[in-house]
Amino acid sequence: MSASRHRDWRANAKACFDCEKAPATGRDGMVVTNHPLASTAGTEMLAAGGNAVDAAIAALFTLTVVEPMMVGIFGGGVAHICMKDGAHVVLDGLSAAPAAAAPGIYRPVSDEPARYMQVENRENELGARAIATPGSLRGWCDALERFGTLPLADVMEPAIRHARRGFAVTPYLAACIDEAAEDLSRDPEMKRLLLPGGAPLKEGARLVMADYAATLQQIAENGPDHFYSGPLGQTITEHLARAGGMITMQDLAAVRTVERSPIEGTYRGHRIFGPPPPSAGGVHVVQMLNILEGYDIAAMGFGSDDAMHVLGEALKIAFADRAAATADPAFVNVPVERLTSKDYAEQRRAEIDMASTRAWAAGVKATESANTTHVSVTDKDGNIVSSTQTINGLFGARIMIPGTGIIPNNYMCLFDPHPGNTLSVAPGKRVTTSMAPTIVLRGGAPLFVLGLPGGLRIFGSAMQALVNLIDHGMTLQEAVEAPRLWTQGQELEIEEGYGNFDALRARGWTVLPVPHVGGGMTAIEFGDAVTGAACWRADGIAAGLGGGHARSGTKFWPDAPKPAAENAGE
Numbered sequence: 001m002s003a004s005r006h007r008d009w010r011a012n013a014k015a016c017f018d019c020e021k022a023p024a025t026g027r028d029g030m031v032v033t034n035h036p037l038a039s040t041a042g043t044e045m046l047a048a049g050g051n052a053v054d055a056a057i058a059a060l061f062t063l064t065v066v067e068p069m070m071v072g073i074f075g076g077g078v079a080h081i082c083m084k085d086g087a088h089v090v091l092d093g094l095s096a097a098p099a100a101a102a103p104g105i106y107r108p109v110s111d112e113p114a115r116y117m118q119v120e121n122r123e124n125e126l127g128a129r130a131i132a133t134p135g136s137l138r139g140w141c142d143a144l145e146r147f148g149t150l151p152l153a154d155v156m157e158p159a160i161r162h163a164r165r166g167f168a169v170t171p172y173l174a175a176c177i178d179e180a181a182e183d184l185s186r187d188p189e190m191k192r193l194l195l196p197g198g199a200p201l202k203e204g205a206r207l208v209m210a211d212y213a214a215t216l217q218q219i220a221e222n223g224p225d226h227f228y229s230g231p232l233g234q235t236i237t238e239h240l241a242r243a244g245g246m247i248t249m250q251d252l253a254a255v256r257t258v259e260r261s262p263i264e265g266t267y268r269g270h271r272i273f274g275p276p277p278p279s280a281g282g283v284h285v286v287q288m289l290n291i292l293e294g295y296d297i298a299a300m301g302f303g304s305d306d307a308m309h310v311l312g313e314a315l316k317i318a319f320a321d322r323a324a325a326t327a328d329p330a331f332v333n334v335p336v337e338r339l340t341s342k343d344y345a346e347q348r349r350a351e352i353d354m355a356s357t358r359a360w361a362a363g364v365k366a367t368e369s370a371n372t373t374h375v376s377v378t379d380k381d382g383n384i385v386s387s388t389q390t391i392n393g394l395f396g397a398r399i400m401i402p403g404t405g406i407i408p409n410n411y412m413c414l415f416d417p418h419p420g421n422t423l424s425v426a427p428g429k430r431v432t433t434s435m436a437p438t439i440v441l442r443g444g445a446p447l448f449v450l451g452l453p454g455g456l457r458i459f460g461s462a463m464q465a466l467v468n469l470i471d472h473g474m475t476l477q478e479a480v481e482a483p484r485l486w487t488q489g490q491e492l493e494i495e496e497g498y499g500n501f502d503a504l505r506a507r508g509w510t511v512l513p514v515p516h517v518g519g520g521m522t523a524i525e526f527g528d529a530v531t532g533a534a535c536w537r538a539d540g541i542a543a544g545l546g547g548g549h550a551r552s553g554t555k556f557w558p559d560a561p562k563p564a565a566e567n568a569g570e
Contacts, residue, residue, distance in 0.1 A: 013301050033534075090276060091257050095135050111418070137219070491511070
């Protein structure tokens, strides 16, 4: 993108910040993930002649090794893919409730909002009964088979290599292990791997995952059916059955990736594409942008009282609607057209009072984990992948399948444990998520790709990044690192960097300063060169390919020119 798009947003800003990371540029591809080894795994595929899908899947497999607290083959997620030939799809590999998951399987402890999702013995959070049927591995392999160019064994090789030889524990991973240590210590396999000698692994320690390397090697050689209908699946389900789990071989064999059309909206001349339900991200990013389009956000200035107020109100409106209507479309009739229409946004906008915040509806009862990961990838041909994947909670169900190195998800805690509601448990029902892998076009050409982890805070953070880019004219690095705010109807969480909150409090807001909102965003911007950026909220880096092949006709030993006298005699 030319420098003309980048305005001096600081001139109108009432909040300022300095970027902590540097962007990367390249012409022949860009991979941005939340770990350096995953980003380099992706660029390794591009350098080997693979495309963006090959690179994204290689990065995701590698993240299951180096970000084991966030993502795994026993998880779920969505992949937003836009290919140069015009194919534009969302592959839904989200987890689903097992067939044995009846509406009354858990005993809720309270109807009060603060404890609404909690059940007796934390059964929907920890252990075998918290695990939903995993869709991630099937989804990745389906994406590779349909859109990739390299064999599964090739794209899995970096992950196998890092698991087998080990890697250095980052401060981020060490902090996550320490945070979950009490629960991890209850599982012998997790304790052996992550708390050797009873103490959490420290920054710089070498983590070798030999069992997991062997599991990945088996999948690379035999394909995903080794997991979903073969001996690996048998090992998994037998162990979970002994531990009181619900997943059977029939559940695994029934897993299918669902192809969906992306949600589309517009914002100030830009076409915004995101994932449809059961993901709430695409619907509510478009909904909030429609509301904000009626305001001159740029003139308000970044971090101004008015700008923060309307962002907060748009978030509250979106969450009121999300709680009431957004879920698995196979079980719930989601009013997508109404939620994403300009007319509906105008109606809701007219109810916003610039002098005072208001309660739009009862507080949201659903909850999500912030422990997820995201990859943003493009290649030299313009193929694009924006994919968000997770095992839900920090280290998922906080157990490991013995002898496999697999850490299962705890997705069942996303379902409402109270029967009869939009998000209640039902056999085969897919989880509802706030994932928002987003692709933006302008004039028919790609302009931005972005996404992030962060549970309920994902789609609001994605919306704010788009506002930063389109309204405030920030650079990509500034847009992903800028302070964020968030609310679902109660306190207004605000990151450091925003300044004085007295005016917001005067409008009725309860302000809650927080160290961070959401997780590590990864993003790409298209222009004369491709730019990639990752933010300070995770270990992410952008890795780009520049340069290219030798000039056509270049030889290592070029023919020497003939002597002048010899030339003269011809």
